[in-house]
Amino acid sequence: MLFLLSALVAAQTPLALDVWHQIGPNPRQYEPSPLPIPRRKRVTEVPPPKPGETPQATQTGIPAAPVETAPRPTRYTLCLKVGEKDLAAGVAAARAWLAEAAKAATPDTAHGAAAQCLGQLLLQQGDSAGAEAAFVESAGQVPADKQAAAAALQTMAGNAALAGGRAETALGWFDKALAPLPSSASSADDNAVRGAAQIGRARALVALGRLPEASGALQDAHRLAPNDPEGWLLSATLARRGKDLERAQRDIEVAASLAARGDPLGPPIGLEAGVIAMLSGREDAARKSWESVLALAPDSAEAATAKGYLDQIGPAPTSSAPAAAAAAPPEPPR
Template sequence: MTLITSLLVLALQVGPNPSVISPLGTPDELRNRPERAPQEKSIEQDPAALWLAECLGMLPDQAARAHSLAQLRRNDSAGRDRILANHCLGLAATELGLWDDAIGAFIAARDDTPGDEMRAKARFGAMAGNAALAAQDLERSATLLKTARSDAQAAASAPMQAIIASDLARVLVATGQLEDALAELDLSTQLIPDEAGTWLLKATLLRRLERLDEAQTAIEEASTLAPADPAIGLEAGVIAVLSGREDAARTSWQSVIDLAPSSPEALTAQGYLAQIEPAAS
């Protein structure tokens, strides 16, 4: 693990989630982190690591201050110091809703990251793509996420590819490219088959495409992975009622109410139950 990647891992550990706009999940650097090489500096020995920890530590309560300090450091630095300054700048801009600043900072961090750090490039690109999505710039978001996915592929990082494919699918759904979005979700579930949220997205999209048998298979997979997730139970009921299985729909929606009675999904489930005939006594 190079020093830049180590500092990015540090950022994920001591600061807020870099994907506050659209969570990307745990990066594979954290899933399988190798031992630190003997020559690597510890955080106490490395001024850049200390600065990054301090900058991220200001978020979210002092986001404006972090934004200003990161701008100053970015303008007066180069190399990895500039990369880390743009990293914090992008996160601070995200907290403040300054989407153009966030996109620009993440792109700059991506472009300054060395070619042997493709996972870091991919992650910065994904962060830029999600910032563009938050700004409702769907075309730019799709372009950034496609580049990020290619960088993740070049890094041979299956988890990162899967996460970015799932994000790209959301953008494609928003632009009405449903079949292309489904292809991205197919890729994501192939690369990370144990991510319940992706199976839920896939089930919902298949239901919108009126492919109810496939939607049922996908929602069953999601439910197996996360049986207590109210969003999954809610969608399971929708798929069931559209398939003519009202009893199964009632069971799913009632389970949402029982498991998470104060959740928004429970309120929606109550509304759905009120719209169908009561079960025969």
């Protein structure tokens, strides 16, 4: 599966499993390389040596190792690619594809893929309500025996609703995604999908001020998807807001270790790590965390916030001048 979680966000063949297993608030797009990979010649394809030449090493009678070729782009990935170049054109193309695919009388893979592409592009365009409706339509095309795929799309609908400030609606979608239990022993994919739904549920509960329930949802998320850095970032933030700085530090360290390989959550994790360090009286550690955000994503919103914090505490003190007491940074937006 192209999109299945290791994330998550946030999935496509006859339920082209690379279409319907992508979850999370910011679905990550993946497009196979459009360039063909040259296929290495096998023994029978190597021309015989000319008189006097040394036979080529591949003519030893040992078959050459099989070479993987790049998968052909699907219409879904091409749909997203159009949106990458021109968002408005991508939305128009997705709508045209959806209208074409919707003519099928029964649940259909193309219909579901078209609706998911439209939802992802509408979310990028800022139309959270339209994106929510598109993800719900996509979920409606998933066969009854593909519960994880349907739950993933319902989670995407919940994230779209949450992006639009509709926390109650979002909570309903997350609860719906979690309602059906796997018909057999849970697979890693089932757990990843359910873990992402619990993370979304926690975010909605925080927005509704139901913090104890949010904490419980995050505990479930850690159990189901222990390698998802977003869950640990959220639990660190929640602990910091509850003034449990020891727990916050422990959880942000887990988040940072999971996002160490270039995860897009790196800047938010670095920003939160600096806030936790500052509130714990470790100004130097806070400065380093915020400086890492500037280095990692200098044009991001997190970098702008980090720069503001760094301006407040000033440069690191020199050995000849004692450090002045620094005020804690303002509470990040809740």
